[in-house]
Each structure stands twice: as structure tokens, then as C-alpha cells.
Amino acid sequence: MASFVEIGRYNVIPLSLASLCTCPYRPTLNKTLIFNQKRYPKFNLRIVFDGSRPMFRFRQSGISTNRHFIVAVARAQADRLDEDNAREEVDKGNNLLVIEDSVSERQQKASQLKKRIVSGLGIGISFGGIILAGGWVFTVAFAAAVFVGAREYFELVRSRGITAGMTPPPRYVSRVCSVICALMPILTLYFGQIDVSVTSAAFVVATALLLQRGNPRFAQLSSTMFGLFYCGYLPCFWVKLRCGLAAPALNTRIGAKWPVLLGGQAHWTVGLVATLISVSSIIAADTFAFLGGKAFGRTQLTSISPKKTWEGTIVGLGGCIATSVALSQIFRWPTSLLSAVAFGFLNFFGSVFGDLTESMIKRDAGVKDSGSLIPGHGGVLDRVDSYIFTGALAYSFVKTFLPLYGV
Template sequence: MASFVEIDRYNLIPLSLSSLCACPCLPMSNKIIILNQRRYSKFNLRIVFDGSKTMFRVRQSGVSCDRRFVAAVVRTKPDRLDEDDAKEELDKGNNLPVIEDSISERQEKASQLKKRIVFGLGIGISSGGIVLAGGWVFTLAFAAVVFVGAREYFELVRSRGITAGMTPPPRYVSRVCSVICALMPILTLYFGQIDVSVTSAAFIVAMALLLQRGNPRFAQLSSTMFGLFYCGYLPCFWVKLRCGLAAPALNTRIGSAWPIFLGGQAHWTVGLVATLISISSIIAADTFAFLGGKAFGRTQLTSISPKKTWEGTIVGLGGCIATSIALSRIFCWPTSLLSAIAFGFLNFVGSIFGDLTESMIKRDAGVKDSGSLIPGHGGILDRVDSYIFTGALAYSFVKTFLPLYGI
């Protein structure tokens, strides 16, 4: 394989034609090198080699060649043209990495979008089946999600970004709190309420922190108590909403056609309908807010999440309320239009502030995602942050403000 070497910008040394070649076996002719009378201060010399041995050598006294010499070409150009070509070649070389990076970036974004769609559909279908099943199926699956979310939260608390300004709780306390958070939904389903269990768990954890070796810090207590509240207590309201509101939704037409072996009409309770409307409204809020922000977003909503805009938030609110009204007409619950609008508004408020709360935690932790469990989506907290506060608001609204649960 021939090797090519370019020698650039050598000053031209006037030589006689007879001194160009000292090799008697291959005399040089006037046609090999042709130079114009115009002087060129610089020229490029391309030398062709055979294998790894030099076939053309430049010496101080002249030019000599071997028997294996193949060809030597002197290419001269004016100084301006040489500089222009060098600049053009340099620009071409610099543009190649940019083009390659742009192509790889587009491919990576397409791959990420594909992952998000595939896993998003999988999560949506499986979650819908779990919500329809209800009971222990819903509660155990929910407890598993709460456990993973609690682990992610305490890992965020222990990250460098947050620990730079505080002392994190010991690792064994974080693990115990994650288990306690996972047990809270189960205790909620079994006992019907969670107040005593949460109070007892908080007291035990506080004692463990205060009696630990070393110097206990308030930051440890505050981050742990908030973890129990944020990852354990608040999610339990979804269990109370789905499984605790067992009053039948009598006006729901889907319930009358529901198969008997799947529970019949009695399976369609106020809790099931309220849960489906609430989850669907949150999904609509996130989707419409994203699309509205892409299309009309100009004014930043808050510095906590720079990508969120007021325009996207307004579009998301409209989509959330519209979804709540549409589903209330389909399920015939709640029967009042004003109640459906208020229910959609509460779902949106809970979702937006849940999202901002998790964004604040991640910002202080200095990370983009809470984890990497779900390809293309990040961690569990990244997917359920909009639902953490919403369950409590939805349950309180149906239980307290809707007469006869909106039937």
C-alpha cells in the first residue's frame, strides 16, 4: 500500500536541471519538473513512496533518487491561492465533526423518543389494568412503586448537591424509612386509615436519629420526616381514593355492561371512576402543557424548572379541565358540570406543584433524573411526581365537598 507524505511551504532553492538527479540509471528530463519564470516563495511537494522505504530524498546539495523511485511531483501555487486553499481545507475539516455530532445527536434523540413511547405505552397499559383490578393487586403494586420512589428520594438527599449544605441521614435510617413508606399503603388498605401508623413511624425514626452516635443534626431529622410525608403518607391517599370509596357509581353505563366474572356493576365504584378521571386528567395536563409550551411558550413560569412556561401551563390547565368534563359525561360522574370543572382544576394544581417539588429536589441534588430505572423516562419519581399531591386533593374533594360522593 503506497504511503503519501506532503511537505508544505518549503522555500524554493534555485537548482540547475543537471543537479536535480545524481542517479545515472534514471536520468531526469526537462518534462519531469516544469517551473514558470514567475517566482514562488512557497510550494507543496507530494512524494510517493513504495512501501516504507523512501524513494525521493531532498538533500541540502540537491535531489537524488533510488532505483525504486516511482514519481515526484512539484505543485506550485501563488501565496494567495495557497493560503485560500489551506483555509478552505481547514474549514472543511472543522465542519466534519460538527456534521457528525449533529447526525449522532439526532439519532440519539430519535432513539430516546422511541424508548419513551414504547415504555410509556407499556406503563400506561399495565397501570390501567392494575387500577381496574383494585384491592390487593392495586395496593401491592402501589407499595412496590412507593418503595422504589422512597429509595430514589433518599439517594437524592445523600447526593453531593444537597449534602454540600446539610448532613444527610445515615444510610440505615434511609433504608428503614423506605421500608416504612412501602408498608404505609398496605396498612391503609388493612386498617382503613393511616394516621396512627404514620405518627408511630415518625416517632420511632426521630428517636433513632436523636440517639445515634456522633452529633445529630436537624437537617437529618427534617429530610427524613419530609421523606416519610412525601414518599409514604401522601401516596396513601390513592389507596383511600381507589379502594376506600366503595360506593357504587350507579349512573355509570360502563358498569352495567361490565362482565359478571370481573365483578359486574358493583365493581364500578365512585373510587374507581374518580381514580380513572384523576389519572387521565393528569396525563392530559402534562401532554397539553408540553405541546403548548413547544408551540407558544415564551414566558418562564419559574426558575425551578426553566422549561416550563406560563403559556404551556395555561394550555395544560385547559386540557386537564376539558378531559375531566369529557370523562364525567362518559362515566356520568360527577353529575354536576361545576363539580367536574373543580375536580379538573384540583387535579391540575396538584400535578403542577408535585412536578415542581420534585424538580426543586433534583435541582438541589444537581441531577437531571431521579434515577435510571425506566429507559427514556428516568426514575420512578420522574414519572409519578405529578401524582404525589393529587391523590390527597382528589380524595379530600370527593369525600368532603361532593354531596353523596357526587352520585
Template sequence: MITSLSSMATPSYCDALTVTNPSKTLISFRPSTNLTLKFFHASKARGFLQFNNARFGIRYISPKFSTQTLVARADANLIGDEDPVDVIKVHGSSETDDGSEEQKKSSQLSKRVVFGLGIGITAGGVVLTGGWVFSVALAAVVFAGSREYFELVRSRGISSGMTPPPRYVSRVCSVICALMPLFTLYKGQIDVSVASAAFVVAMALLLQRGNPRFSQLSSTIFGLFYCGYLPSFWVKLRCCMQAPALNTGVGATWPILLGGQAHWTVGLVATLISISSIIAADTFAFAGGKAFGRIPLTSISPKKTWEGAIAGLLGCIATSVLLSKIFSWPTSMLSAIGFGLLNFFASLFGDLLESMIKRDAGVKDSGSLIPGHGGILDRTDSYIFTGALAYAFVSNLLPLYGV
């Protein structure tokens, strides 16, 4: 864009001046003579057109430009002979675009790191605290995640092939899902509550005005199961397994004011190992996929590769074994390896399932609640199935809960 145009010459010096956009062609009509046309450009800097034998100039500021053709002819009233015209063509560069793209990626990475650290530290404190603090925090996450799920169900990509549930039903289901972790903490089990909630929701859908559709029922019941029932197992794992992890050395040094050694239960240790293993799996899978990824893992998520999955599996098992040595739980090396395998496959399946939902919905992220990370489901999809499987592993497969 030309921002200023100044001329100190008389009208006889320049009878016609034409500036067009986007080609930015400068033409002075009349036979030409000696003329030097200089054009200076730098990314995001000023450019200056200088006519040595004329008395005017054009200065402009342009962050980016396409191909620019500059043509000038001097006035024959000044000098009688005619010389060839100097024509300078400057072809647009992508340096500005590349710089802007790199700056954008750097800003996104900074947001991911900052908010990732904040979420990690907060989640660690919540897990260590346990009790109603853990349950209320999980209920808030479940409510936000269920809202995102039902918005995905109502998106054009999914609703074009099915009838979504009424909005009031989805809102009620989100509230029910948020209450499930609290019922689990209070009652110790959730099965009866889930069955009752599913019955009420099904009756509301069947008795609605119009023609009830099976797709409404299936998507709603799956929402109760996916967003409410499965995450509630984290409460059963963290808060309901009160057997003390007597062998861990961390509990012996834990302050009395914070609960002492009794605070370090099997549920706390198992939760810490499971969450840490999932984080390690995601980190190693991302790094391995970036460095060695060649073979696509599945069409559901094209960016995932077999090389990244193998790196994630090794990282998950290594983290599980390392933390089992630190916490002295589980006492068996084979149990630690099995726990790492279970955490990896549960997290991978949860990630792929959420990717399938987003693919059908035609969206990249489930939401925009967390800057640089997307929605709640984008950050917690790996944990949805893991809590239930980890609880089943510890309570049913480990003798004496692995102590």
C-alpha cells in the first residue's frame, strides 16, 4: 500500500502518474531519458522508490507484497534525448509469511508449555490432596468434557447422519455426569446411580414430542457412560482404596500435618503411577513419531505412527517400572510391567476413540477452553478408560493390592 506521495516538481515535469494495486505499476507518460530507479525492500520494513533525475519520491510501508512491476519514464521537457527505460521487477518473497508462521507456531508452543505446566502442577496437587477436593475437581472436568461431547454430537458432521438429542436432554446429562464422581465418593459405588440416570434419560427421550429416534437414545446413553461413568473410576481408585502402601519410603518422610505415612495409600500410589505413565506415553510417542515416524498407525488419526506408538509403549513401561521402584509398589517387576502395558493401551484406545468422534464431527479440537491445547476432551481422552482398567487391575489382579 502506498502511504505517502510527495512531489516537488511542477506539473510540466510529470504530466501523468498512475499507481495501481495490487501490481503497483508507476508510469510517467512522455518519452524517457536517463533515469535510475531504486527499490529497497526488507521483510516488514519500509521501501523507497527514488528517481535520481526527478524531484519526487514515493515512500510506502508494506508488510508483505506480491510481484511488483515498476516502470518509469522521465519527462522529455527536461532532457531532449531518449534512453532505454529502467524497469525493475521485484518478485514477492515468502520470508514475511514464513516469519509470521514461525512466530505463530512459537506463540502456540509457549502457550502449550505454560498452560501444560500449570495444569500439571495443579493436577498433581489435587491428586495428592485426594478426598472431596479430588472429587470436586474431577466433577468440574467431567461437566466441561460432557458439554463438549454433546456439542460434538450436535455438530453438522455428526447430526447430518443422525438425529441428536434435544438440547435440554444434553444439558441434564452433563449435570448427571458431573454428579457421578461425587456419588462415587459418597456411596463408594456408582452402578445403581448410573442405571437410574440412564432410565430417566431414556424415558425423557421416548416421551418427547415428535418422533423419538434411536440415535438420540444411543448417543445420550453413550455420553453418560463415556463422560460420567468411566471417569468416576478415578475416584474409586484414588479415594476408595485406603490400604496403606507401607513399603514406600516417601510415606515415612511425609509430614504429619499432611497425613503422615497413612496418607500414602495404594490408591494414591497407583493413581500417581498411572497418570505419570500416561504422560510419559504421550511424550515419548510424540517425540518418537517426530523423529522416526514413517508408517501410519491408523486412518482414524493420520499423524500417529507405529514408530511413535512403540516409543510411547517403551516410555510408559519404563516410567511404570521406575516409579514402582521409587514407591516400592507394586512389589513384583512383572506386575509393574503389566500395569504399564495396561496404561498404555487404555490411553491409546481413549485417544483414538476421541479422534474418531472429532473426525466424524469434522473438527480439529473438541473445544477451545485451554489455550494452546484445545478442549477438555483433547487433554483428558487418554484418561477416560485408564481409570476403570487401572482400578480393575489393582483390585482384581494384584494379590493384597500389590503390597
């Protein structure tokens, strides 16, 4: 009696009826498909449709046929298992690489955040002590920061991204301008004003550029003059604000209890209080804008700085005004709530404008940070960009507008 072998018992890859049609058989009306025995003399293949379930059978006509068939099926199954195992190993390896990259990125972000916090606290405490000290301590420390910031600015001007479209000033001119920018705050404190010094410095630098060897270019003159204005002239208003407004803030609660050895109540001048409120408002604006952008940021503010959003800007404005109002209640200056709100709005506008200006310079230079002096923060310009225009706005507001309203 002929024996039968069911293909399904050996887990053979399923064959569709259409694929079987390529073989030399012809379907018959009795629902049985039979191989042509003239071409395949050693075995018969029948596909019997039993109800709704087809059954594949081999009619063995020789021992070697069954053996070869089983070996072929086993080899095919083994090859498929090897391919599956290899694919699983590759998938596991890719998953491990993705996990390792994710963990490494998280660790890097955590480390960078830690550096930013430590550096920020150190800078904040140091700068707060320098503001309280005032006088020459404040001016000399400020001049050192201006010198480093000016060097970073002229390095950005000489970077490959900007020099591709313009001719940068000579290196010796950049160094001289950095020194001039550092001297401007000192001259401001000594003479009480800076207009003549800035005009004289600009004239000397412009003359040196026009009389240089080679072919002088307007791009050299414009970038150098902007550097003197951006890194030298504008920061001098912080010296005028802190040290120039020497009128005592008589209503300040803290000033009434300030130790006599540290200057007593006379130490708390309008310039000191205005500087503390302005600096604190800028810090609050940057902090709240960062947190608001992370939590609610959806709409891009400008293409100059893609990470800034309208939502973060609005939150930063609210934090800046709230800080200005809260500190005005503590220091009892300014006495008008409307003046405190206007002062906070002005500080926020100056900080955003300064930040975007420095971002535009870095974008054209093709760099992420202006330097690497401060761990986790980049260069000096990256930290003081929000303060460059704000000093001039704050000084003009206190000097010009507050007396008009009697506060």
C-alpha cells in the first residue's frame, strides 16, 4: 500500500495555487491536482480539496524521493531560522545603539545644565557684589568684561562666515579697538561723560583704516565703527547709571538698615537701586522666557533665533514686569506703579533687542557661541548680550522721564 507524506507536517513554506500553476500539471474537475509523471517519474503530488481545507500529499514511488524531499525541506527551514536569528541580532544591536545614544545625550544635557547652573550662580553672586561695591570696583570689572566682549566681537567679524561676503578690518585695528572699548567705561567714570572720547577714538580708527596699505573697504570701516558703538559706547551707560545717579534713595527700607561701615544709607543711591532692578528684571526675563518657551512654545518669534517663540516672549515679558514691580515695592523706588511697569517693559525690550542682535552676528559668522570662556554658557557676549542696549534705555528713562512725573 502506498504511503503518503503531508507537507504541512514539515512546516514547508506555503505555496499559493497561482504559484503551483507554473509547474507542469493540469487541474481536473474532481478537485485533484496531479503532477505529470512523465517529467517527475519518482513521485506523485496530489492536492485534494477536502471540504474547505486543502491537503497536500506526496505519493512515494521511491525511498530516495522522500529522503531528498525531507532533507530539502529541513535545509530550507534551517536557512530561514538562520536568517531570522541574524535579523533579530541586527535589530537587537540597533536597539542597543539607539539606547546608548539616548543615554549619552541625556547625560551630556544633564552635564551641560549643571555647568550652566554652577556658572550662572557664580556669575550672579560675583556680579551682585560688584554692583553693590560700585565706584572703581564696578568700573574696572566692567571694563575687563567689555575688553573680552570686544575681542569676541572682532573675532566673529573675522570668522569665515562673515568674511565670505566682506573684508574684515586688519587684526591690529581689531586689537586697538578692543583696548579703546575697555578704556571707555573708565573714561566715563573719570570725566562723567564719554561723548568726546568716543568721537576722538572713532576719528583715529577711521583714519587708520583709510590710510592703510592695500585697498581700504567700506566693510572694514562699518564693522569697526559698529564695534566701537556696540562694545564700547553702549556699555558705558551702565557706568553712568550705577555711578552717575548719586542721589540717595531715601525711601529704601534696606538702605535704612545698611551698615555704616559699608556706606550706610547714603550708599543706597538711585543709581544702585535702578541698576539692581534693571539687572534683576533682565535675569527674570531670560529665565521666564526660557521656561515659557519650553512649556508652551509653538510659534516662532523670528528666523534670526529659531528657538525663540512668541509664547516664551510673552511669558518672559510678564516675569520681567512682575520682578520690576515687586522690587519697586521693596526698594520704594520708583514710587509710581505705572513707572515700575514701564521700567520693566523697557528693560525687557532692550534685553530682547540685544539678544537678537548678537544672534544675528553669530548666525552670519556661522558659529553657535561667541566664545568658550564661561563653562556651559559660551563667551562673554553670550551672557551680556541682553544688557548691551538695556543700560542706555534704563539710564535715559531714569534721567529723562521719571523727573517729569515727579517720582
